[in-house]
Amino acid sequence: MxxxxxxxxxxxxxxxxxxxxxxxxxxxxEDAVAMVKKGVAYIKANGKDKSYGEIxxxxxxxxxxxxYLVVYGLDGKCLAHGANEKxxxxxxxxxxxxxxxxxxxxxxxxxxxxxxxxWQDYKFTNPTTKKIEPKQMYCERLDETIVCGGxxx
Numbered sequence: 001m002x003x004x005x006x007x008x009x010x011x012x013x014x015x016x017x018x019x020x021x022x023x024x025x026x027x028x029x030e031d032a033v034a035m036v037k038k039g040v041a042y043i044k045a046n047g048k049d050k051s052y053g054e055i056x057x058x059x060x061x062x063x064x065x066x067x068y069l070v071v072y073g074l075d076g077k078c079l080a081h082g083a084n085e086k087x088x089x090x091x092x093x094x095x096x097x098x099x100x101x102x103x104x105x106x107x108x109x110x111x112x113x114x115x116x117x118x119w120q121d122y123k124f125t126n127p128t129t130k131k132i133e134p135k136q137m138y139c140e141r142l143d144e145t146i147v148c149g150g151x152x153x
Contacts, residue, residue: 025128027067027151032138035062035149036117039069040142052080056088062149066128069149074112076104079145083127097123098132111139111146126152 027035039062043051055062055069060082062069068082076093092104103122110118117140124135129152137150 025065027065029136029138029151031064031067032136032149032151033117035064035067035069036138036140036147038062039071039147039149040140043071043142043147048079052088055080055082056085066126066152067149068127069147072104072107072111072146072148074108074144074146076108099123107137107139107146107148111141115141120148124150124152 039051039055042054042062046054052071054060055071060068063082069080070078070082070087071080072092073079075091077091078087078089081087093108094102095104096102099122101122103120103124106122107120110120117138120137120139122135122137123132125131126133126135134153135150136153137148139146139148141147
């Protein structure tokens with residue numbers, strides 16, 4: 001193989017390994033379920049005030065790669081947000097994704113009717129890529145709240 005062939009092979013290998021590395025950085029469905037369950041257990045053990053502060057903190061234990069937790073009241077008010085603290089305290093019931101889907105309203109309705117965990121699909125800005133991407137959110141109801149963590153597809 002001449003030096004151009006070796007250089008081309010090296011570039012192709014680097015591109016392949018780089019894309020695999022980026023792919024490995026995405027959280028999985030299993031990660032989302034585990035993170036939500038960890039968040040629910042933490043809230044039960046430590047109370048809302050401490051827990052919501054920890055979920056929203058810059059260096060939270062509830063952030064892993066592109067996965068973070070959010071907590072909403074059944075009225076659509078954001079109580080904790082692991083990727084955007086500016087959302088906390090806001091009524092987001094009418095927030096829509098790029099396709100016009102009122103995903104918080106849908107999440108609240110699913111939370112009210114689903115005593116166990118549920119999955120929800122919508123589009124949202126990925127905090128690591130800053131691009132709008134398809135997202136799947138896993139949520140569990142806890143008292144009058146919904147604790148959620150999602151993955152980007």
